[in-house]
Every structure is written in C-alpha cells, then in structure tokens.
Amino acid sequence: MAAVTELSFLLFALINNIHAQEQIIIQEEGDYYSFYLPENTNSCLISRSVGEEKLVLWNTSDLWSNSSSVPEHLKLRLYSTVKTSSYTIRYLTHSDSGPYREECWTEGNVMHENNFTITVCTSIYESYGGDISARLGETVDLPCWGAADNLDAQCLKQDSRYEQETWSRVFGDNTTSVMDNVRGRYQVVTNTSALRVSNVTATDFTDYRCLVMNQQQCVSSNTVELRQQSEIIYRSVGETAVLPCTIADSTDEQPPRWFNRFSTDLGQLNQTVPSVDQNYLLVFSSLMLNHSGRYYCEASMREQHYYLYVCPKFGPPAVELFSEGEEVTLRCRDWREDREHYWFIKSNRTEGRIFSVESNQRMSRVSRYNNGSLVISNISVGDAGEYWCAVIGQYDDAYNDYQCVSTERTELVYTRGHQPF
Template sequence: MAAVTELSFLLFALINYIHAQEQIIIRQKGHPYTFFLPENTNSCLISRSVGEEKLVLWNTSDLWSNSSSVPEHLKQRLDSDVDTSSYTILNLTHSDSGPYREECWTEGNVTHDNNITITVCTTLTHGIAISARLGEPVDLPCEGAADNLDVQWLKQDSRYEQETWSRVFGDNTTSVMDNDRGRYQVVTNTSALRVSNVTTTDFTEYNCLVMNQQQCVSSYSVELILHYKMIYRSVEETAVLPCTITDSTDEQPPRWSKRISGQELHNQTDPSVDQNYSLVFSSLMLNHSGWYSCKASRIEQHYLLAVCPKFGPPAVELFSEGEEVTLRCRDWGKGGDHDWFIKSNRTEGRIFSVRSDQRMSRVSWYDNGSLVISNISVGDAGEYWCVVYDYDYQCVSTERTVLVWL
C-alpha cells in the first residue's frame, strides 16, 4: 500500500513538472511572432504539430524547400533573417495557435530543444495591479468572462527572457502550480482566480484567457503585487522596515532603494541594513521621509515612511457610543497628498494607516481631508493623526486629535 501511495505521489509530481515546463506565448491576432534560434549551430528545425501531422516551417539546412509540407497561405506569411537566426510568422491568425518545437544540432548532437505553445487572441488587455498581503486571500478579476465561454488561467514564468506563461490549472479543478492543489481556485460566478494564503511566489503577472470553442477571444492580464505599508514616526525616533520577501534560494541578497532619488541604500550607514536585511533608522530626520523599496528576485516590498516634526498639544473630541464623528485635516490642501494614522487604545500603542492597514468598515477616508467614523464605540478611542506630504513625500504638517469616551 505504501508503494502505491509513493508511486501516486511521484506520478503527480511528474505531471506537475511536465506542466511547469510548458511555455505558452500569447500574441494578438494580426501581430507577428519571431522565433530566435541559437547561433553557431549546424542546422535547426522549427516545426508545428496539427493533430497527428507535423509541419516543418523552417529547416536551416534547406530553407524554403519545394517539398515543404507548409500550406501555401502560411508560407506566404513566413519571413527569415539568417544574420540574426530569427524566423517570423507574420499577421498571426487563430489558426496559428498550437504547439511548436525548436530543435538544433551541432556536430550531430542536439544542442537546443524547446517546446512552446502559441495562443493567438482577438484582443489583449493589460489590467490593473492588485495588491495583497502575505498569508491572506485575494481574488484576481477576469474581464470579459461570460457564462457561455471557457476560461483558462495562466501565470507568468520568470525563467525565460521573453514573456512566457505556464498553466495554473491542468483542467478545471486541479492546480498544477502547487502541491496541495488547494491554494488556487476559480470563482464560479465571476471566473476570478482566488489565491488563498498568498506567498512570495504568487507575486507575478497572471493572465485570464477567455475561450470560445478552443479559440482565444480575449487575453486579460493582472499583476499581483505586495501591498505597501505606511509608517508614521516623529523626528529622533527609531524605525525598522522589515524585508520579508527574502528566500533561501535567492542568489543575490535583497537591495534597498529610495524612490525619487533612486539612491541605493544597501551600503549606507544611516539608515543601515541589519543581518535580517531590515532597513534600520536609529535617529529619524525629516529628510528620511519617502518611499523605500526592498527588492529580492523579481519581487519588491514597498514602504511609505512619514517623518514629521514633534507635534504640539492635540485637539480633543468627546463622543458617545453610536455617534458619527468627523475629524478634519485643516492643512490637507497644502501638500500633494495626505493620510490618516490611528493609534487606538486596543492596538497596544501601535500606529496603523487608514489607507494601507486599517480594515475597519466603519471608518471612511475622503480626499477633502475628512475622516468619518460611524457607529462609534469605546474601542475607537485613541489618537488620530493627519499627515500632509509635498510632492516629494516630505512631511509638510501633522495634526493630532484625541477621541475621548464620555
């Protein structure tokens, strides 16, 4: 029985490996696709499979042979550049979708062997970026999906220089991207891709192909990015920005940089990078405000650090349970942007950003500088800051209000 179980596991792993090795190229109808073959080879062959038939598109030993099996309508759309070892199919049609193979030989030995699948879609759309937090679920939308059409989800494969994709699902129910088969699911009503328990390997681009009888109607790509974190501090305080996207398989250590200036921060003394690759500020100054990015592999983790002068006495607002309270940021128009931060009594002194951290359904943040808390309760008591930035994200002003329970 144990042997059967082990055999089943190995078979599943092999199927996963085969799916993971498949390269899928997505191109729009009417656009070209170019095969780039390695140089310094004796001969190369590019072929396409149509059912049981194998069509030879190019044979570098005998270009445009009269005995070629390529249909005349396709041969008229083939172009080659021997100097760059590139071969192009012009004006792609839906009929060009399918599996292709590149093979090259040097002195009788196979030196290049590559299988790809070209998918030609009527339309290609680059969608919005969706942010998510590590360990939490997220739904990636599929624009253009309808009840009577099939949907295929793809995940961008970063192993290759050109844009390639791998299948998220081998069929409608089995995920081939993770061993537990459960972290990726398609939402029935919307065709969205639900990723549960997000990990660092999930932060890449995804593509939803809307199919109609094996023909790609539309391609809609969505990028999954790590949700940025906002941090508020006063001058002379300390701050630590963790880099939690590191992986033991990364060849290079994470690199810190500051947006706007593009300054590399890995070797700086203030701030410094500790043994855990966290960015450490020992005594904050006003010019430390700004966007910071930790980059490892192809993933970036972003922070917006707001460093403001030490604030004066706060305003005091009294409230009773069930009321609606509106806090106003008087200086919101002096800068390019502003944010609200909360330190409620139930967060043990920690400060949270309304925009990037809080998920209180009763708190609303508006562009006119107001913060509205509806159906207020004793748990909402605490300190509230409005921070105003200039266009370089330097702190222009800060206002503090203390909510006191009656």
Template sequence: MAAVSELSVLLLALISNIHAEELIVLREERESLTFELPEEAGSCLISRCVGEEKLVLWNTSDLWPQNSSVPEDLKQRLVSVANTSSYMIQNLTRSDSGLYQEECWTEGNVTHERNITLTVCGSTGEISRVDVIPEETIDLPCPGAADHLDVQWLKQDYQSEQETWTRVFGDDTASVMDDDRRRYQVVENTSALRISNFSPTVINVFTCLVMKQQQCVSSHLSQFLQNPEMIIRSVGETAVLQCPVTDLSEEEPPHWQFETFNGDQGQLNFTGSFGDQSYSLVLTSVTLNNSGGYICHTSIPVKVYSLFVCPKSPPPAVELFSEGEEVTLRCKDWEKGHLYFWVFKSNRTKGRTFSLYSDQVRSNVRSDTDGSMVISDLSLQDTGEYWCAVIDKDRHCMSSTKTLLEHRDPFGVYSTFYAVRCSALSVLLLMLCVAVVTVTLRTRTRDT
C-alpha cells in the same frame, strides 16, 4: 528521393520527441512570434501540429519545399530575420494558436529541441494591480469569465527574462494546487484565482485566459503592486521598518535602498536581528532629512515604505465612540493648496499601517472639503491610531495630527456610569470630610 527520405526520418524523430523544452507564449492579434534557432546547428525544422497532422513550416536545409502543405496565407507571413538564424510569423491571428516544434541536428545528433505552445488572444483587458500583503489571502480577478466560458490561469516569474508562462495548475482539470509555499484555488462562479499564504519573496505575474471553443477570447493580467506603506513620525522619534523575509534558502541576503522624494538614491547598511529572521531597519531619533522611500530588497523588492518625518506634534487627542455612531477627525493646519493624507494603524492588524484611501481598506470612510475625515457606522474594528500629515508641493511634511479613536466602554473611565459613580463618591467623600471636621470641632469645644 534522398531529400524526401531524410525529411521523413527527421519528422519521425520529431514526433517521438517527448523530452523537449516546452514554452507557453501569449500574443495578441497582429503581433509576431519569433523562432530563435542555434546558429551552429547543421539543419533545423520548424513545424506546427494541427490535430494529428504536422505541417513543416521551415526546413533550413531547403530554401522552401515546393510541395509544402502550409496554407498560402501562412507562407506569406513566414519570414527569415536578416543576418540571424531566427524566423518569424508576422500578423498573428487567433487561428495561429497551437503547438509549434523546433528541432536541430548537427552531424546526425539532435542538439536542440523545443516545443512552443502559442495562444493568440483577441484582446487584452486592463491590468489588475494587487497590493502585496504578506501571509494573507488574495483573489485575482478574471473579468469577462461569465457566460460559462472556460478559463485558464498562467503565471510568470517576476524576474523572467523570457516572455514565457507556466500553468498554475498542472492540467486543465485541477482546481487546487499547492506550490511555491502557497495554495492556488479557482473561486467558483467568478473564476478568480485565490492565493493563500502569499509570500512577498516569491512574486509572479498572473494572467487568466478566457477561452471559447479552444480559442482565446481575451486575456487579463494581474500584477502585484508594491504600494508603499505610509509611515508618519515626528522629529526625534524612532522608526522601525520591517522586512518580511522568512526564507533565504534561495535568495540573496536582504539590503535596504533609500531614495529621497527628490529622486536621490543610496544604500543603507542592515541593522537588525538575524536570529529571529527579522531584517528590520531601525532609524533612531529621526530628522526631517530621513523623509523618503525605503525599499527592502532581496532579488526582488520585498517591502516598500514612504516615511514622512514631521515637526514635533502635540499629544494625541482621544476621540470616544459607541458602536453605530459617526465621528469626524480633524486635520489641523491644513489649508487649500497643500496636500494631506490619512493613515490608520488598527489595534487588530499587528501594527501594519494602511493608507485609508489608496488601500481602500475602509468602506465607511469619506473625506470632507476641509481636510477632515468622517467615519460612519463605527464598530470595534475602527479603534486605533489615526494620523493626518500635511504635505507641501516638495513632499515635505509641514505638520501632523494624531488621534486615538477608542470605544466607549459602558462601565469604563469615560462612561456615564463612571462619571455618575465618581460624582457620587465625591459627594460621599465631601460629606465624610464635613462630618470629620464637625466632630473634630465639637470635640475641641467640649475640651475647652
């Protein structure tokens, strides 16, 4: 009777617990869930809430309650981890999803309490990798969210050592939330998560849970990918690598890490301006040895560059176009057996350089078999600088080609109107010169 009375008191305390630490844990079917209890605790309870009913899964002060209401299937999968105070549920199923609670006492005082919300999903989709673009709006996809199924969005800190999650929205009814200096919003029809004012200094991993009748059908992870920004420079030029850190209130000062394409690493001292919060790395008069990867770090990688220093190249060619036309840009010195890539710096993107293929920023671009690039249905947004770098197998730049793609102004320097006007002015000037010479000769003849 004493044991039953003690158990009733402990359960009552557990039910009234509203300040316990809460963890959200995701698992796939057939994985396991481990409860790690403090070793110094006198006695602990692990229980599960099923509706209004509470099932005691484990009572450390008793080997196993003979009258336990725990289903037999679950009893067979509950094991204690040898030589530790940890307990585990093996071979999880979707029906194991729910709220689990831990509470421990030492000399009658509660010394540990924690709530664990477990979601077991039937399957995990492919990881969606999203390029980090500072201060822009991005949409994280949620495949499988059709058929009017419920969707829950969770996030996890990039540096989190625990495999725990938090809700993007405080409750299931919210669809807009401002947090971490950014805004989250669920897109209608697709259930994608739209993140506005994205800051690379606060990076999370996100997952969407596709739910049906409160059970997780599938989960889909979205992970931010630090795709390196490609930078091409010729020997002797200056390379300025920006580190977009805007708020260091909770972050360590930025530092730069350099890694050659062969894998050798090194630290780079910061050179830049602190007053305008620009932590740029300025490389003056670059050499071929400056080629490699550059990473601006705080507590996380904030910005990643791949710098290719090429031998000196000839002056850039100028290619003119009218809207709707097609243009072919040549990659000089390219031959089979060598790699090549194109990068593009738009006049409208604040100087940011894009890889034309990996970033998929252009739908009207295709490569040709001779290393050239064809841009169709040209518009004003296609104006800018285009580089092609030819790379050998050791990732050394052998040569580079630069082309300036400019819109043909109907009345500009390169227009037909301008050419006709120049021709007409040239003819008039020639006629004027002839007239002056004729008048001069006649005057001299008359004077003689």
C-alpha cells in the same frame, strides 16, 4: 500500502508541476512571432505538434530550396535575414496555435532544446483588468471578462523568472490547481470565471491572463496585475524604522535589492544612510526629515513599495473622551488646501502598531474629508487609541513631495456614560 499512496501523490504533484511550468506565448491574430535561435549551431529543426502528429515546419540548413520541408501555408509568411539567426512567422492565424519544439545541433550534438506553446487569440487586451492590490495572506478575486456560458476560461500566470513574456497554466483542467504543490489556493469562481487566489504569498504578485476559449480556439485574452499593496509608514525624527522585504522567495536567482525613488544607490542620498541586514530588512536607526520618501524592494521582477513619512517631533496628544455609539470628529488644524494630509492610528487593540487609517479594512466606519477632518461614526471601545494627522508639504518640488511639515495627535479615550459638553 501507505508508502504506495504517498508515492502516487508525489508523482501526481510532480507531473502537475511540470505541466504548470509549460511556457505559453500569447499572440494576437495577424501579428507575428520570432524564433531566436543560437548562432553557434550548424542547423536547427522547428516542429509543431498537431494532435499525435509531429509536423516538421523547417530546417534552418535547408530553408529555401525547392525540396525544403516548409509547408505551403508558411512559405509566404516565413521571414528571416542572413545576418541574424531569427526566423519570423508573420500574419499569425488560429491554425498556428499549438505546441512547438526547437532543436539545434552542432556536429551531431544537440546544443539547444526548447518546448513551448503559441496561442493565437482573436483579440488581446493587455491591461484590460488594470491593477489589483492585496496584502500577504488575503484572498482576492482576479476578474475574467468575456467568459460566457458557452465559452471556457483558461487561467495563466506570468513566470517572473523569464524576461520574455512567458506564461504558465494555473489549472490542468477547470477544477484542479496544478500550481503551488496542488494546495488548492487557486479556484475559479463559478458565476464570474474570476480566479480566486487564497492566502496570497509573495510569488503570487505578478500578471495573470484569462483566455476566453471557444473549444480549442482563443477568442480573447485580458490581463490583470496582482500587486502588493503599498504600505504607508509614519515615524517622527529620531525614531527607528524597519522596512521588511517580504516578496523574496527561495527560487529567486538574485537576492532582493532596495531602491529609493530618486536613486538606485541608497548610499548616494544626502542623508544618514540606512542599512540592509542579512534578512534584507531596510533599517533606519535614527530617522531624519529627509528620510521621507518612497522606497521599494525588488526581487525577480516583483516589487514591494513603502511610503515613509518622517515628521517633526511632537508634544503630548490632546485627549478626547467618547462613549459607545457616538460620532466623533477629529480635525487636522494645520491642514491647508495646497497640502496633502494623512491620518494614522496607534490602536490599543493592535499592541500599539501604527497604520494608515485608509489602509485598514476594519475602519469601515471612518470617513476622511478634504477639509482635514476625520469622522468616526457609531464609535466603539475598539476604536480607542491615538489618531495622528501628518501634513505633507506642497507637491511642486519633486524631491519634497513626501516631506512632513507638521503633525498633531489626538488620543481617544473610552469612558462609560460620558456626556459630551
């Protein structure tokens, strides 16, 4: 009995996975869609499903004759050229929405098959939702605008394996996730219709669409991009830096590649060349000042960005004592108005890990000001550690906009009953 139950679950997951991989093309009302068919075929049949009925739209070998199968409502909107094998439906309407099938053959043998769905929306807002950044393992809500009590929302996810803008359904219905092996990491927030993505993984970093539907008709579509939050890394001359590529996935057809902002070949840079190991880690064995810059790893149209700041070697840190509940102000003495500065912390409670103060969500009591100061209010024992200020050079030279010109460190040491001078 257990074996039957397990088999039923596997079949359910397989069916849902197939449904999830359905290719969906989103077009705006009044726009057009082109079918690009193979050139080495005798003829192709284009059909569309309307309920249980399969409607033959046209056969490319008999397109313009009086006896052709092209429906009347398509004859004036269908366009093709003799030199290409593309066929375009112009002035799309909601009635053009539905599942389509392409089938081409040569000498009686089927050479091409493709199934997909076209959804025509009244309005499309390509980047209405903007970008939302997240880290691996976090939970994030992707907004859906326009959904009301009497309208349904459908969630789509862009398939990064296709260069064409192709989408797959996130849900088979309003409650059941059909992606990611039905593990339920995707949920719809009841009050807002936002898509909640839990325990974010590398394959989640892509574009998402929210289709606002009035029964079977798409009213509007808006897009939001989920991106992996860029990581800021601080090091000094002579140290080692290792940049992991965590967006790679076993389904990627090509291995990930590393790029620098100014070159697609890291070996062309005028510096000690970093290496990429078998795990696609970008390794700097002995950092130099001109290693500073933006690096990114790319895999299947996904990118992971790093900002690497390499600063001159520094002396011992200044020491400042504090007691719990105080307010402490740290100053970046080399700060100037024409230069940017960043604060980093080497925290005692994270085993010496170095991270940007701005990117750490636990530092909610920290305020960073434009005059170079950093204020920590209601300080606690957990705030102890080394705080580093890195001053970045002027931004007038594109190749030096990440160059660290100076750095200074302050070590905050907790002491019970400390009385400030």
